[in-house]
Amino acid sequence: MLELKSISKSFPGVRALENISLRFEPGEIHALVGENGAGKSTLIKIITGIYQPDEGEIFFDNERLNFRNYHDSLAKGIDIVNQEIQVIPDSTIAENIMLDKMITVGGTGIIKWKAVNSVAKRYLDMVGMTLSPNTVTRELSAAQKQLVQIAKALAANARVLLLDEPTSSLTGHEAGNLFRILRELKSKGVTIIFVSHKFEEVFAICDKVSVLRDGRHVGTKQIAELNTPELIRMMIGRDVTQEHLGKLDVDRGHEVLRVDHAVRKGRANDVSFSLYEGEILGFYGLVGAGRTELARIIIGEDKLDSGALFIRGIPARINSVGGALYRHRIGYVTENRKEEGLLLQSPVCTNVTITVWPLIRNTWTRLISRTKEVSITRGMMEAMNIRTTGPNQTTGDLSGGNQQKICISKWLAADCDILIVDEPTVGVDIGAKEQIHQLIWDLAKKQRKAVILISSDMPEIIRVASRILVFKDHRIVGEIPDVDSSNRTYGEVSGKIGQFLH
Amino acid sequence: MEAQEMETSPAVKNGDRRELLSGRTIGLIISAVVLFSILAWQSNSFLSGYTMFVVSRQVSFYVLIALSQAFCLVIGQMSLAIGAIGSITTVVLGICLDNLGLSPWLAVPVAIGVGIIAGGINGLLITRLKIDSFIITLSMMFIYMGLRSGISGGSPYKVPESFSFIGQKSVFGVPFVFIITILFLIAVGYMYRNTVLGRRMLATGGNAAAARLSGINTDGMVVAAHILSGAFASLAAVLWASKLGSAAPETGDDWLIISFAVAIIGGTGLNGGIISALGIFMGAAIFMLIKHGLVEVKANPYYANSFLGMLILVAIVVDRVREIYSEKKRTR
Numbered sequence: 001m002l003e004l005k006s007i008s009k010s011f012p013g014v015r016a017l018e019n020i021s022l023r024f025e026p027g028e029i030h031a032l033v034g035e036n037g038a039g040k041s042t043l044i045k046i047i048t049g050i051y052q053p054d055e056g057e058i059f060f061d062n063e064r065l066n067f068r069n070y071h072d073s074l075a076k077g078i079d080i081v082n083q084e085i086q087v088i089p090d091s092t093i094a095e096n097i098m099l100d101k102m103i104t105v106g107g108t109g110i111i112k113w114k115a116v117n118s119v120a121k122r123y124l125d126m127v128g129m130t131l132s133p134n135t136v137t138r139e140l141s142a143a144q145k146q147l148v149q150i151a152k153a154l155a156a157n158a159r160v161l162l163l164d165e166p167t168s169s170l171t172g173h174e175a176g177n178l179f180r181i182l183r184e185l186k187s188k189g190v191t192i193i194f195v196s197h198k199f200e201e202v203f204a205i206c207d208k209v210s211v212l213r214d215g216r217h218v219g220t221k222q223i224a225e226l227n228t229p230e231l232i233r234m235m236i237g238r239d240v241t242q243e244h245l246g247k248l249d250v251d252r253g254h255e256v257l258r259v260d261h262a263v264r265k266g267r268a269n270d271v272s273f274s275l276y277e278g279e280i281l282g283f284y285g286l287v288g289a290g291r292t293e294l295a296r297i298i299i300g301e302d303k304l305d306s307g308a309l310f311i312r313g314i315p316a317r318i319n320s321v322g323g324a325l326y327r328h329r330i331g332y333v334t335e336n337r338k339e340e341g342l343l344l345q346s347p348v349c350t351n352v353t354i355t356v357w358p359l360i361r362n363t364w365t366r367l368i369s370r371t372k373e374v375s376i377t378r379g380m381m382e383a384m385n386i387r388t389t390g391p392n393q394t395t396g397d398l399s400g401g402n403q404q405k406i407c408i409s410k411w412l413a414a415d416c417d418i419l420i421v422d423e424p425t426v427g428v429d430i431g432a433k434e435q436i437h438q439l440i441w442d443l444a445k446k447q448r449k450a451v452i453l454i455s456s457d458m459p460e461i462i463r464v465a466s467r468i469l470v471f472k473d474h475r476i477v478g479e480i481p482d483v484d485s486s487n488r489t490y491g492e493v494s495g496k497i498g499q500f501l502h
Numbered sequence: 503m504e505a506q507e508m509e510t511s512p513a514v515k516n517g518d519r520r521e522l523l524s525g526r527t528i529g530l531i532i533s534a535v536v537l538f539s540i541l542a543w544q545s546n547s548f549l550s551g552y553t554m555f556v557v558s559r560q561v562s563f564y565v566l567i568a569l570s571q572a573f574c575l576v577i578g579q580m581s582l583a584i585g586a587i588g589s590i591t592t593v594v595l596g597i598c599l600d601n602l603g604l605s606p607w608l609a610v611p612v613a614i615g616v617g618i619i620a621g622g623i624n625g626l627l628i629t630r631l632k633i634d635s636f637i638i639t640l641s642m643m644f645i646y647m648g649l650r651s652g653i654s655g656g657s658p659y660k661v662p663e664s665f666s667f668i669g670q671k672s673v674f675g676v677p678f679v680f681i682i683t684i685l686f687l688i689a690v691g692y693m694y695r696n697t698v699l700g701r702r703m704l705a706t707g708g709n710a711a712a713a714r715l716s717g718i719n720t721d722g723m724v725v726a727a728h729i730l731s732g733a734f735a736s737l738a739a740v741l742w743a744s745k746l747g748s749a750a751p752e753t754g755d756d757w758l759i760i761s762f763a764v765a766i767i768g769g770t771g772l773n774g775g776i777i778s779a780l781g782i783f784m785g786a787a788i789f790m791l792i793k794h795g796l797v798e799v800k801a802n803p804y805y806a807n808s809f810l811g812m813l814i815l816v817a818i819v820v821d822r823v824r825e826i827y828s829e830k831k832r833t834r
Contacts, residue, residue, distance in 0.1 A: 345708055
């Protein structure tokens with residue numbers, strides 16, 4: 001049994017954890033949930049020895065632990081499977097699993113590959129992988145790499161396994177497979193600590209859930225005693241509705257974008273659809289189903305092999321994001337805001353006005369007008385409720401929700417009226433998530449923008465979109481109209497999506 | 503850090519105003535002043551008009567060479583070819599002035615054109631072939647070095663008296679080279695702060711994917727940066743020939759290390775997106791003062807490079823410590 005007693009941890013200016021006491025029993029799957037910044041990551045890092053608590057103690061089977069680093073925790077059988085999948089890509093599966101326990105010829109340092117591979121194979125069997133231990137890890141899918149990590153933890157004789165957002169890069173099927181393995185591990189007496197943002201998963205697989213909010217332990221409950229609204233209330237301290245935001249006024253007479261038999265090898269397989277003014281068109285599907293791929297074709301990041309694009313009825317050939325932006329007023333909010341969306345080391349105003357620099361130059365000097373830059377940024381900060389200390393704050397210091405709003409605002413600054421928003425609420429707090437949903441809805445309803453909302457989050461897409469296209473294997477497999485109609489129920493729409501995907 | 507400094511304007515009100523000078527640049531200024539004071543106090547001749555003339559002119563060359571490198575560093579790349587571009591420029595300049603007897607008014611634009619073309623070739627090869635700037639500029643460096651030796655045979659070209667005027671004369675004791683350099687330096691500072699081109703190059707260096715997905719032609723920015731780099735390498739070479747009073751083919755042979763050293767000490771980010779014009783000036787001044795100081799204390803010149811190497815190392819270590827400190831402050 002792993003027991004935390006009165007753990008506290010501070011960083012300069014932040015009280016990250018305040019008097020946390022938790023117990024994790026053998027053979028249980030224990031969910032750890034909370035908004036971003038609630039202290040989950042800090043707690044995980046303390047359990048795995050990466051951070052040391054300022055106050056409090058950790059006991060494992062009544063032995064007091066005093067970890068100085070991650071290796072100490074590994075030695076006690078506490079291991080973590082990360083969000084960022086940590087395998088050595090150019091090594092084989094067996095090398096990854098057996099890295100620190102290679103079998104050698106009488107301690108000479110000469111490796112007995114047969115023995116190593118056969119031991120690795122045993123652990124691969126445990127996680128249900130049929131691949132050869134000789135496979136190079138680079139060739140594996142994200143799900144397979146994760147299983148390799150788990151196999152490695154098992155090989156290290158892990159008795160406590162921490163999983164930090166393990167399904168963020170997995171398809172539904174792969175996640176199901178992972179859960180089956182976790183249940184098996186649980187029956188063998190392994191303690192599993194499961195950190196996730198996805199409530200369905202928490203309810204599907206966990207036995208207990210502990211909630212953190214603002215660095216404090218709000219409570220621990222048996223899953224059987226809880227439902228989703230109660231869990232959300234524990235996490236954010238108030239109620240959140242799941243109802244649709246309201247009927248949109250889609251103008252079917254104003255087609256702003258039409259994609260006609262778009263084909264791109266391995267990305268789009270004969271895709272056709274139309275987008276109308278005032279509409280929020282949802283693209284639902286799993287990661288890799290062809291939604292982002294299609295968006296990148298529309299904005300000119302990728303080419304078409306055949307097929308055509310029409311913008312406001314006119315055939316368009318878009319070769320670059322600049323072309324999409326300045327000629328057709330199409331904006332694309334990327335799915336990875338840190339990697340592809342923002343200049344993290346630059347101030348907020350740079351990120352908001354990056355799309356309009358050529359338009360805010362002084363007529364005579366041709367220099368960018370600092371005054372206009374600041375006023376545009378302030379306008380956006382106010383309109384979108386972006387919380388910063390000012391236009392000059394470093395973008396990387398903001399919360400995920402505020403960063404996402406900045407990603408959206410740069411396209412609004414450039415007056416885009418077609419907006420493609422890709423997974424806008426990944427890694428965003430529930431509070432900010434609601435605000436972003438409302439914001440997207442307002443863009444369509446009040447500013448008459450045409451929006452494509454790409455999302456793998458079913459509640460999100462059903463709550464915000466007015467029509468949903470379901471993607472699978474790079475094609476559209478179904479369309480659900482009038483999602484925003486008041487006589488549609490959540491169950492009905494989600495049921496239809498499920499049917500299309502089967 | 504410097505990138506934020508660039509965006510700062512006195513027009514910004516509220517409590518969010520950033521310091522006009524970042525802590526790093528202030529540190530450089532203090533170091534330069536301390537070094538200057540020590541030299542002025544310890545040496546009788548340091549403050550003389552002649553020494554000041556020589557020192558300020560040498561600092562100018564360091565600034566131009568460092569800028570040539572910094573243009574590439576800002577977009578997250580590098581150029582190993584700047585010395586070789588300077589060298590081939592010198593040869594072309596020499597042929598124009600000596601063999602063809604062209605007027606300097608014609609020869610200088612031709613020479614600068616050589617740098618623009620060479621930089622453009624670098625940029626186009628990097629973007630079209632999608633090959634690392636290190637490999638491309640390494641290859642081009644050797645190509646140009648071979649060309650200059652082959653064409654010139656190693657012997658210097660004569661230049662007319664009228665051409666040497668700019669490099670050797672001064673106004674009120676301030677070398678013309680220094681004045682020209684400061685004007686260009688201010689222009690570069692303005693470019694990164696206030697022009698679309700400069701901002702877009704900074705954005706490309708800060709995060710190329712995000713810049714491209716925000717509508718910036720990032721390949722174009724890479725080519726532009728290398729063209730600027732080549733142009734400044736050629737400018738430095740032309741002024742150097744003017745200073746020497748002859749076009750010496752070995753010009754540029756020692757630029758590579760100087761360009762990195764001054765740019766790095768001056769706070770140019772090695773991963774792109776960060777530059778400070780004032781920082782580069784201070785970097786050049788510190789570099790010069792230390793070199794001069796080593797001569798004053800009669801340090802064995804055979805060890806000079808070791809001191810300069812240590813100087814670069816100290817600059818990088820200081821930056822790294824600052825980075826770790828600010829990350830610690832940020833993460834929770």
